[in-house]
Amino acid sequence: MVVNNKVDTLTYDVEAAQARVSGAAAGAKTPPPPPPHQHQHVAELHKVSAPERRSTARALGQRLAEIFFPDDPLHQFKNQSLARKLVLALQYFFPIFDWGSHYSLKLLRSDAIAGLTIASLAIPQGISYAKLANLPPIIGLYSSFVPPLIYALLGSSRDLAVGPVSIASLVMGSMLREAVAPEQQPILYLQLAFTATFFAGLFQASLGFLRLGFIVDFLSKATLTGFMGGAAIIVSLQQLKGLLGIVHFTTHMGFVDVMASVVKRHSEWEWQTIVMGLGFLAILLGTRQISARNPRLFWVSAAAPLTSVIASTIISYFCRGHAISIIGDLPRGVNPPSMNMLTFSGSYVALSIKTGIMTGVLSLTEGIAVGRTFASLNNYQVDGNKEMMAIGVMNMAGSCASCYVTTGSFSRSAVNYSAGCRTAVSNIVMAAAVLVTLLFLMPLFHYTPNVILSAIIITAVAGLIDFRGAAKLWKVDKLDFLACLAAFFGVLFVSVQVGLAVAVGISLFKILLQVTRPNTVVKGVVPGTQSYRSMAQYREAMRVPPFLVVGVESAIYFANSTYLVERIMRYLREEEERAAKANLCSVRCVVLDMTAVSAIDTSGLDALAELKRVLDKRNIELVLANPVGSVTERMYNSVVGEMFGSDRIFFSVAEAIAAAPYKTVQP
Amino acid sequence: MVVNNKVDTLTYDVEAAQARVSGAAAGAKTPPPPPPHQHQHVAELHKVSAPERRSTARALGQRLAEIFFPDDPLHQFKNQSLARKLVLALQYFFPIFDWGSHYSLKLLRSDAIAGLTIASLAIPQGISYAKLANLPPIIGLYSSFVPPLIYALLGSSRDLAVGPVSIASLVMGSMLREAVAPEQQPILYLQLAFTATFFAGLFQASLGFLRLGFIVDFLSKATLTGFMGGAAIIVSLQQLKGLLGIVHFTTHMGFVDVMASVVKRHSEWEWQTIVMGLGFLAILLGTRQISARNPRLFWVSAAAPLTSVIASTIISYFCRGHAISIIGDLPRGVNPPSMNMLTFSGSYVALSIKTGIMTGVLSLTEGIAVGRTFASLNNYQVDGNKEMMAIGVMNMAGSCASCYVTTGSFSRSAVNYSAGCRTAVSNIVMAAAVLVTLLFLMPLFHYTPNVILSAIIITAVAGLIDFRGAAKLWKVDKLDFLACLAAFFGVLFVSVQVGLAVAVGISLFKILLQVTRPNTVVKGVVPGTQSYRSMAQYREAMRVPPFLVVGVESAIYFANSTYLVERIMRYLREEEERAAKANLCSVRCVVLDMTAVSAIDTSGLDALAELKRVLDKRNIELVLANPVGSVTERMYNSVVGEMFGSDRIFFSVAEAIAAAPYKTVQP
DSSP states (O other): OOOOOOSSSOOOOHHHHHHHHHHHHTTOSOSSOOOHHHHHHHHSOOOOOOOOOOOHHHHHHHHHHHHHOTTOTTGGGTTOOHHHHHHHHHHHHOTHHHHHTTOOHHHHHHHHHHHHHHHHHHHHHHHHHHHHTTOOHHHHHHTTTHHHHHHHHHOOOSSOOEEOOHHHHHHHHHHHHTTOOTTTOHHHHHHHHHHHHHHHHHHHHHHHHTTOGGGGGGSOHHHHHHHHHHHHHHHHHHTHHHHHTOSSOOSOOSHHHHHHHHHHTGGGOOHHHHHHHHHHHHHHHHHHHHHHHOGGGHHHHHHHHHHHHHHHHHHHHHTTTSSOOBOOOOOOSSOOOOGGGOOOSSTTHHHHHHHHHHHHHHHHHHHHHHHHHHHHHTTOOOOHHHHHHHHHHHHHHHHTTTOOOOEEOHHHHHHHHHTTOOSTHHHHHHHHHHHHIIIIIGGGGTTOBHHHHHHHHHHHHHTTOOHHHHHHHHHHOHHHHHHHHHHHHIIIIIOHHHHHHHHHHHHHHHHHHHHHSOOEEEEEEOTTSSOEEETTTOTTOBOOTTEEEEEEOSOBOTTTHHHHHHHHHHHHHHHHHHHHHTTOOOOOEEEEEOTTOOOBOHHHHHHHHHHHHHHHHTTOEEEEEOOOHHHHHHHHHSHHHHHHOGGGEESSHHHHHHHSSSOOOOO | OOOOOOSSSOOOOHHHHHHHHHHHHTTOSOSSOOOHHHHHHHHSOOOOOOOOOOOHHHHHHHHHHHHHOTTOTTGGGTTOOHHHHHHHHHHHHOTHHHHHTTOOHHHHHHHHHHHHHHHHHHHHHHHHHHHHTTOOHHHHHHTTTHHHHHHHHHOOOSSOOEEOOHHHHHHHHHHHHTTOOTTTOHHHHHHHHHHHHHHHHHHHHHHHHTTOGGGGGGSOHHHHHHHHHHHHHHHHHHTHHHHHTOSSOOOOOSHHHHHHHHHHTGGGOOHHHHHHHHHHHHHHHHHHHHHHHOGGGHHHHHHHHHHHHHHHHHHHHHTTTSSOOBOOOOOOSSOOOOGGGOOOSSTTHHHHHHHHHHHHHHHHHHHHHHHHHHHHHTTOOOOHHHHHHHHHHHHHHHHTTTOOOOEEOHHHHHHHHHTTOOSTHHHHHHHHHHHHIIIIIGGGGTTOBHHHHHHHHHHHHHTTOOHHHHHHHHHHOHHHHHHHHHHHHIIIIIOHHHHHHHHHHHHHHHHHHHHHSOOEEEEEEOTTSSOEEETTTOTTOBOOTTEEEEEEOSOBOTTTHHHHHHHHHHHHHHHHHHHHHTTOOOOOEEEEEOTTOOOBOHHHHHHHHHHHHHHHHTTOEEEEEOOOHHHHHHHHHSHHHHHHOGGGEESSHHHHHHHSSSOOOOO
């Protein structure tokens, strides 16, 4: 295994290595002082294997399978008869056929209770969120009827409660308003909203179908915390219009514009509205607190919005003629078709696509996160890519039935879960309740005051401000906290889109920074072991001159290969300065611990070759320890493998050091 | 160190671990069969240390220093007197004061020879490259006079030959031409070119000053190979105009447009021009071959361009009146100032900035790469960031003295090196030769035929097509090869900018892909060692049921945390299926080898907690082995540290397995 070296530098050979080992066994001054048998053990060098040779096509196939099918979604189809495969395929695409076959009356009872509970939440929230998106309130109810039914067929989460959500409504409202004023051109605005919803669905379904679901992972939790917090404040500020009864309000979203508008229009403030608004806001926030403190009382906060709507409507009915602004007439009947309103030509298509992608990504992020959270609580798995297809198809169908963007809502899903839902039937029950409302109860909402909707929205979004999460970020990761802050202020002071762009930008920058400036450590041996560990982490670890052991903790790539070479040269310089000061022998061999080098590309291989050439010129040996499979394979495929040869690539750092012909000296 | 576990799952304790060890020592069926002493050795568990606690400010400071000053550029200033520090600072910013102090007549002789050699190359190339950028030929000479002088003051490379280069000229020409036709508005075009040069210099100097030099590393070698190859072909095709003597040629760059134009205008082909062009092209390419085969004859190809210019000018002079198109009158005299031509307002500023950044990045990439290559050949170091400042200042100054973008040219630097240059004085000699040309020899170029310039350009760019490099990419890394091809065809069939964008996009995508889909491996013990290695790489490695050892080879990040949890669950499922089939006991403990996990963020910590919860529910233990410093620190700062506790975080996989209360069974 150890052969003579053909290059004109220091020569390794078996005799020298063994001489060194016997020296160590004879008690030469070798730190650390491990028992002699271990040294002998190390001297039996182990071969560094490369993984089995694969054809190019096979290697590429495996790589692609790992990228697109990491969860091996077809494993249940293996070794099944054709008929069984068909049944499995049906169940795969329509999970309802899976859980539906063993559905029981007992499950139905649980689902019915949960469904009615979320309906009581969904109806007022639906009306409110539609207003947030500058849409007629009825659209919010339509969107709480058709999409839940479709999700019940296609979705694999048992706990997701589907309907409009605040963040996507806000983003759609703010993006479309920039181009079209909903008050002046209500029909055009509605067309754009439906078209954007269609594109959102198309985008979501494509991501799922193409198995590119990992794209939503690029919105990190840290930046989402900041973004959500900022958006929640923006949404709440918008509600000052309803809460204070202001008629002429700014259409801008920024913090400064809104506050200026509030102050400027103080003559329009309505005391009746303010009293009613603050009163119900206090009730709603109070019930939230009760439920938060005692999870068994979840129904208190779940029932509060509908109760408030009913109470405020009654008050408003008796005070009619006063200044409190009311919703007014709402059309009766189920969703009208809206296929004819989708517009795929003209000057607004780009805007629709942009809005669709933005709201699509955001609603997907929320829906997938909610699905995963409750799946893990109940110990089942949801397939992210399949969920994306379900949500996407639901939105595409919704856009043809007068619905705007919907997804799994966090607040309503939590209530659904607490109320004891067992399957997606709770969504069907909720849809049925919304249907009854649409058919018979619409006139009852005539006197519902707008102020109560504002109070409901504020209560809902208040939960999105996550102080504790931000504090945790500060404690654990300052850079994550910075990203969170940047997204927060971006939303608050510039715009929702800028906030989102900043959030994504910082997330990507963080990844790239980590890749360009990977960790490197100088390693020493931990006394009493054969393990070489970071000297910064293990203070008891000891240097082993004349060796310099450097660990690289990252793939070696074009983006960091230059840096790594320079960094290793700097370690060498520092080590030599240290040695010169302490009057020790200088470094004669650099051992590169490749354990954590997960991959290498052509630039990385060139960098290794370059490092070897530079060190050769200075008469310093460079050896590699423990390269992983793919790296070994690449090295042997390139000229670098020949350059190093099997006599300079070792199974471990310990073996590399044991095999070298110099004695280690006590520092 | 090992304490009782407070969570309601399996319990580790010292007695059980020791019972297991003695069982092993008594010869229980435990693979692999290591000598008993080793087991006892492992049973003395080692503590996983966290790095020394640092204050937030200190940690941030160290992080930033590692990002921006990885090479510790100020190390030579440490422990020096103030006067010495001033001298060092002067030498730092003006390296000429460093090497100038021990300059000798002997060095001058070498430099003078090298300088005259590169001047003979720089004069014809300067004129040719200016034409490539659609600029008057004289600008190319101006650019070979001022910038080399400035570089000699500021640059730290001894071998760089400074002047215009082909790729940057091509990109500037193609980007500016899209907005302004140089034939119709020559003054405006010139203004834009100088302004773009100014911005290129500003951008380059800023990158260096802000120590963001790593940004150029994002152009990977693979994509550059493709981009350069495509650009070389585009440039060569453009030369068909001069080579065939066509008068009315397309102004587009794409392969299809150019070929169509060549065929359509076949009536304009000039046989005299074609004969002369092909003749000189053959001579130039032939001399290149001679020099490539015998490096000592480097001067043959170095002298060929100037010789060809002289010969062709003489021929053209005697054939005057014939159809061969000639350069015509060139102004005499040194660079006129062009400060007044820089325009920082108006509708073209955005174009100037964009062109500046593009050409700036490209010329920087070439300059830095050339500098590093020759520095490593001569065993000295160049500081990338300092070089960027030097090149940037040189271009900013150049833009005020009628020069366009310049950098270190690969071909001329290679000649400089071969001709024996020793310091940057060779650039000064070259500038002097250009000065003499500008002052006295310009009339001699009157009859120089344009066709010879085309031949010179083709010869120069032919060297940029790197078939061997592309073949190496195919052999080592298919994805790199794909990136190379994409950049190549992007340049060839769409446009230079698209090609460059594709190149950068693919490079970034590759990084992100690696981050989202990191490597994970199932590990087994290598017989005769205590080392756990990938089962795919080491075929002799053996599983140790009921343990499942999984190694993660990447930082755990928001972008991959979901994937990793799912992937580990899949390994577990596969392992359990395997165990069920072989009638073995199922997995009772998952050991996560964190050796290669170089970092973790808040999402990653959440993912670990999530994985632990899921496994707890299935009554499977999750333990961590060998977390690195920063990861250990973060875990102990967050709730995850408490969740695992020090009794579930081990020094190594071997110790984790030795400490567990179950016996390993032979598979």
